[in-house]
Amino acid sequence: MPLYEYRCRTCEHAFEALVAARGGEEVRCQRCDGTELDRLLGLPARGRTADPDPGTNCRGDGPPCGAPWCGREG
Secondary structure (H helix, E strand, C coil): CCEEEEEEECCCCEEEECCCCCCCCCCCCCCCCCCCEEECCCCCCCCCCCCCCCHCCCCCCCCCCCCCCCCCCC
């Protein structure tokens, strides 16, 4: 079952809900039980790299990433 993020138009509450691929139950707001929801666009999770060195994740072409292993200063 995919996990979707929703925002209620009535109370502005944002929440996540598992939704069956075949449809089924209507998604309702967890706070106000409303049905007027906007499904938000989500991004897929970043996959792991084959390189075990976590320092290689910082490309070095922008501000420091803030990771403890980065070593770059602002």
